[in-house]
Amino acid sequence: MAAPLAVLAGTRVLSFTQFLLGPSGVQFLADLGADVIKIEPPGGRLWERNWSGCDLYKNGVSVFFLAAHRNQRSLSLDLKRPEGQAIARRLVEGADVLVQNFRPGVMARFGLDWERVATVNPRLIYVSASGYGESSPYRARPGQDLLIQAVSGLASISGRADQPPTPVGTAVVDQHGAALLALGVLGALLERARTGRGLHV
Incomplete structure (x- = not known):
């Protein structure tokens, strides 16, 4: 069996992500050899570590969580405290x-929005992935897979014609978004190699 392709070896990724779009997108980068550090609050996010659509656990942690965070390290930081924010800026x-x-707006509360971190590291690729984007009228609303399936109309074309809208049986929106996230990072890294400047994706 051939060794995994490590095209991102030497690339450091900070993952301020939570279930499921963000971690899955970062997982693709880790699988390509990136050094990924997941930043979690003290104690982790128990709901994220405990949720399992398949009711499978290893050492009390959801196998779903473990799969979405493979090849990643973890660091606990309290981003609500100045000390945690200072450590994050050093990273x-x-x-x-x-x-x-x-x-949108949450990272700004931690002092880690694009405008501020770009002054700390002008070569940084900064990726924002949210349900409704940065400029949509719905940007402040929570967005997750089932909601986006409903709002987009995807649930209306799944299931049977004589039944109510039916969500797709897997987190297809999150998984598709994760692949696009990873693709966006790869494109931004190529652009940075040409220009020497970071980007907000």
């Missing part, structure tokens, strides 16, 4: 990519 100095999938 940004040596990072190539920062991925976050909070609603």
